[in-house]
Amino acid sequence: MSKGIAITGMGIISAIGNNVAENYSALIEGRKGISRISKIDTVHRDAIMVGEIESSNEALIQQLDLPATNNYCRTALLGAIAAKQAIADAQISDINQYRTGLVSSTSVGGMDMTETYYYDYLENTNTQKYIEGHHAGDSTQKIAQQLGIHQSLVTTISTACSSAANAIMLGARLIKSGKLDRVVVGGTDCLSKFTINGFKTLMILSDTYSTPFDENRKGLNLGEAAAFLVLESDAVVKAENKKVLAYVKGYGNANDAYHQTASSENGDGATLAMEKALKVAGLKPSDIDYINAHGTATGNNDLSEGRAIINVFGDAIPDFSSTKAYTGHTLAAAGAIEAVYSVLALQHNVIFPNLNFKTQMKEFAITPQTTLKEKELQTVLSNSLGFGGNCSTVLFSKNA
Amino acid sequence: MSELREELKEKIIEQLNLEDVAVADIADDDSLFGDGLGLDSIDALELIVMLDKDYGIKLSDPKEGRKIFESIGVMADYIAEHRTK
Amino acid sequence: MKKVYINSIGSISAQKTFENASFLETIADYNDTVLPAIDPVYKDYIPPAAARRMAKGIKMGVVASKIALAEANLENVDAVITGTGMGCVVDSEKFVSAIIDNNEEYLTPTSFIQSTHNTVGGQIALGLGCNGYNFTYVHASISFESALLDAKMQLETEEAENILVGGVDELGAHTVKIHRLINHIKPEAVTSKTVLNSKTSGAVFSEGANFFVLSNLRAAQTYAELLDVKMFNTLEIRTLSKAVLTFLQVNGLFISDVDLIILGNNGDVAYDTYYHELTDKVFAETPQATYKQLSGEFHTASSFGLWMASKIMKSQSVPEAAQLNTIQTSEVNTILLYNQYRGENHSLTLLRHVEV
Numbered sequence: 154m155s156k157g158i159a160i161t162g163m164g165i166i167s168a169i170g171n172n173v174a175e176n177y178s179a180l181i182e183g184r185k186g187i188s189r190i191s192k193i194d195t196v197h198r199d200a201i202m203v204g205e206i207e208s209s210n211e212a213l214i215q216q217l218d219l220p221a222t223n224n225y226c227r228t229a230l231l232g233a234i235a236a237k238q239a240i241a242d243a244q245i246s247d248i249n250q251y252r253t254g255l256v257s258s259t260s261v262g263g264m265d266m267t268e269t270y271y272y273d274y275l276e277n278t279n280t281q282k283y284i285e286g287h288h289a290g291d292s293t294q295k296i297a298q299q300l301g302i303h304q305s306l307v308t309t310i311s312t313a314c315s316s317a318a319n320a321i322m323l324g325a326r327l328i329k330s331g332k333l334d335r336v337v338v339g340g341t342d343c344l345s346k347f348t349i350n351g352f353k354t355l356m357i358l359s360d361t362y363s364t365p366f367d368e369n370r371k372g373l374n375l376g377e378a379a380a381f382l383v384l385e386s387d388a389v390v391k392a393e394n395k396k397v398l399a400y401v402k403g404y405g406n407a408n409d410a411y412h413q414t415a416s417s418e419n420g421d422g423a424t425l426a427m428e429k430a431l432k433v434a435g436l437k438p439s440d441i442d443y444i445n446a447h448g449t450a451t452g453n454n455d456l457s458e459g460r461a462i463i464n465v466f467g468d469a470i471p472d473f474s475s476t477k478a479y480t481g482h483t484l485a486a487a488g489a490i491e492a493v494y495s496v497l498a499l500q501h502n503v504i505f506p507n508l509n510f511k512t513q514m515k516e517f518a519i520t521p522q523t524t525l526k527e528k529e530l531q532t533v534l535s536n537s538l539g540f541g542g543n544c545s546t547v548l549f550s551k552n553a
Numbered sequence: 554m555s556e557l558r559e560e561l562k563e564k565i566i567e568q569l570n571l572e573d574v575a576v577a578d579i580a581d582d583d584s585l586f587g588d589g590l591g592l593d594s595i596d597a598l599e600l601i602v603m604l605d606k607d608y609g610i611k612l613s614d615p616k617e618g619r620k621i622f623e624s625i626g627v628m629a630d631y632i633a634e635h636r637t638k
Numbered sequence: 639m640k641k642v643y644i645n646s647i648g649s650i651s652a653q654k655t656f657e658n659a660s661f662l663e664t665i666a667d668y669n670d671t672v673l674p675a676i677d678p679v680y681k682d683y684i685p686p687a688a689a690r691r692m693a694k695g696i697k698m699g700v701v702a703s704k705i706a707l708a709e710a711n712l713e714n715v716d717a718v719i720t721g722t723g724m725g726c727v728v729d730s731e732k733f734v735s736a737i738i739d740n741n742e743e744y745l746t747p748t749s750f751i752q753s754t755h756n757t758v759g760g761q762i763a764l765g766l767g768c769n770g771y772n773f774t775y776v777h778a779s780i781s782f783e784s785a786l787l788d789a790k791m792q793l794e795t796e797e798a799e800n801i802l803v804g805g806v807d808e809l810g811a812h813t814v815k816i817h818r819l820i821n822h823i824k825p826e827a828v829t830s831k832t833v834l835n836s837k838t839s840g841a842v843f844s845e846g847a848n849f850f851v852l853s854n855l856r857a858a859q860t861y862a863e864l865l866d867v868k869m870f871n872t873l874e875i876r877t878l879s880k881a882v883l884t885f886l887q888v889n890g891l892f893i894s895d896v897d898l899i900i901l902g903n904n905g906d907v908a909y910d911t912y913y914h915e916l917t918d919k920v921f922a923e924t925p926q927a928t929y930k931q932l933s934g935e936f937h938t939a940s941s942f943g944l945w946m947a948s949k950i951m952k953s954q955s956v957p958e959a960a961q962l963n964t965i966q967t968s969e970v971n972t973i974l975l976y977n978q979y980r981g982e983n984h985s986l987t988l989l990r991h992v993e994v
Contacts, residue, residue, distance in 0.1 A: 196742045268734050274816045284816050288724050290777035297871050307871035308784040309777040311755035319773055330791045350737050351750035354598060356615045408763040408772040414751050425769055541760025543772055570690040591687055599746045606744040
């Protein structure tokens with residue numbers, strides 16, 4: 154059984170709040186952040202609903218006090234805001250006092266600017282500054298700069314919708330191996346025409362509020378968000394007398410190797426990921442008190458994930474819910490958003506409701522928790538499943 | 554009708570990039586998915602867009618596609634009956 | 639902790655590198671600003687039904703991984719870890735332009751699906767039926783080194799025995815066009831032989847895929863031991879030498895222990911100064927080699943550098959076309975690789991010779 158890695162700070166910006174406290178109140182009050190899209194001019198405006206962050210790019214630029222010449226895409230702006238909150242929350246004043254790295258994740262990267270200026274670049278020198286910001290690593294470089302991380306390990310993971318869970322996994326591994334003392338981990342993705350139209354072509358966007366694990370689910374709501382967590386070694390925690398919010402207790406990544414976009418009918422990949430995470434943590438399925446499910450509300454995901462949960466937990470299914478009906482599916486960021494929610498669940502001993510659920514799915518008998526439930530929690534399991542068969546599970550625990 | 558069938562075969566080969574398949578290789582009643590031509594769910598989505606773009610037929614549920622795309626024959630009959638362009 | 643070995647290689651690049659029996663005996667000489675990779679016969683490796691949706695980057699990645707697997711005599715691996723700086727740009731360009739050109743109508747899903755950054759890693763797993771760990775790193779010029787480090791940690795702790803690790807990037811027409819506008823690509827054609835002495839800014843762009851089986855089990859065909867890999871998001875020229883010396887020191891080595899330094903010079907006058915800082919000063923007396931005059935520049939070009947280093951280690955010879963100075967070495971026991979792109983995302987990789 155391996156020891157958990159301490160989480161000492163968190164930051165988040167999502168459709169339900171601009172910081173951890175706002176997200177928490179929305180979660181316990183059952184307040185979702187889903188609406189018609191306002192910041193992107195799309196022909197699908199009336200056909201979809203999204204989890205959009207209220208602040209405009211201009212407002213975010215102002216908040217970060219960036220010069221007018223900056224070339225931040227929205228992904229970088231959101232990421233920088235959330236990561237800075239995490240550092241402040243961990244009460245870090247000198248970031249380079251310990252060997253500190255950054256592992257971010259994104260699927261969209263600078264696509265918002267690319268799709269806006271795609272042809273404009275060819276004739277307008279004013280917008281060409283965004284060309285360099287297209288690749289996924291650029292937003293991470295900017296976040297590192299905002300945090301003052303220099304001459305260190307800064308990298309980016311992109312494994313579709315499991316990206317941020319994988320960033321947490323790598324961060325924990327880097328500390329365990331002694332490569333770094335502290336790693337800021339998380340993910341960021343903004344809404345874009347690219348993803349809206351992409352998921353539209355897959356015919357998995359709901360035209361109304363998404364309903365995870367419901368028999369009549371119609372698909373997902375896309376969302377935008379960023380969240381980061383600070384992971385620190387035991388040595389740092391001890392030396393600095395740090396308050397630990399929770400521990401990354403276990404993790405597992407597996408590949409479904411079934412289909413490019415769809416999950417296998419029986420959730421083989423997700424089953425393997427959960428089993429691996431339990432093994433790394435040295436825990437039994439019965440040690441899990443709450444599952445924050447991936448639960449995107451697509452026909453395929455919820456069936457496959459539900460079956461995977463049954464594969465692992467058998468007759469003793471822990472309370473589970475998907476929080477995507479609050480935030481929308483925030484793609485690469487989802488694993489980090491839900492990591493923050495899992496830690497909040499542990500801190501406050503509450504299970505957040507799976508909103509919008511009405512009808513039991515026919516294929517199995519498991520039912521999500523639909524109301525706020527107070528319960529003493531020790532360990533929370535969070536799933537993140539993505540394209541390319543990418544399945545990830547991270548376990549968060551009160552105890553190391 | 555046979556013209557529409559030939560047209561569909563050509564379009565499917567081109568649209569789905571079936572380099573090693575010729576029009577003559579596809580019989581009207583060959584199943585397009587599974588053991589027949591071996592198309593998959595991504596191809597089904599491609600064909601749904603083709604129905605919309607070329608024949609003005611809109612499907613909202615990908616499951617409907619499965620029946621319509623059973624074979625070239627079934628597909629041609631459906632298009633002939635429902636086309637708006 | 640277990641040692642980590644490079645047990646096999648597979649390369650597709652602007653040189654004819656896809657046959658492991660040869661090693662740059664014939665050099666493809668270019669006089670251009672953009673170099674497409676030399677294609678193997680993809681059909682020999684990928685069935686047409688599987689290949690029909692694949693852009694070149696995916697094909698290159700899948701085939702390079704198959705070459706590496708075959709050489710390692712493996713049918714499967716415990717994990718697949720991929721690095722790609724730009725991801726599947728051809729499909730991304732296709733989908734973005736379709737959105738704009740058709741005003742969001744009549745779009746089909748294929749290019750969107752294929753544009754996802756982890757498509758190559760996912761396709762490799764799908765082809766192998768590999769249920770193991772599958773990560774994709776997308777951090778510019780350290781995308782590949784991130785994958786190397788991840789694999790190394792897992793092999794050292796015996797979480798895995800064999801891991802397929804690779805770097806892949808493809809050229810996209812629009813991406814090339816806009817990178818010309820911001821002078822990331824050289825303004826005029828340059829020859830392979832003169833590019834590193836070029837007096838202009840920008841690089842010669844290219845593409846390629848280089849895959850490796852890394853293992854904690856030494857095999858008959860082992861190329862080298864992967865001693866260490868380290869990355870830096872930023873480094874100033876004045877602290878570069880110190881960072882390199884510290885890296886060597888941590889591995890119990892001095893400058894004099896380095897038998898060959900392999901550098902990522904790309905002929906960009908604005909940024910090759912980093913390499914000159916090493917080659918003109920602390921490593922002035924060390925045999926030096928470069929590879930981007932052969933492979934061109936792309937975010938995962940350093941995976942071609944590791945391919946070349948592996949080949950040099952095994953053959954104990956440095957191809958003439960790769961030699962930067964005239965200092966020769968009788969034995970290549972230790973190779974140090976250093977790469978950066980446009981002054982950011984620096985990496986140091988250390989290889990040691992293995993007796994087999």
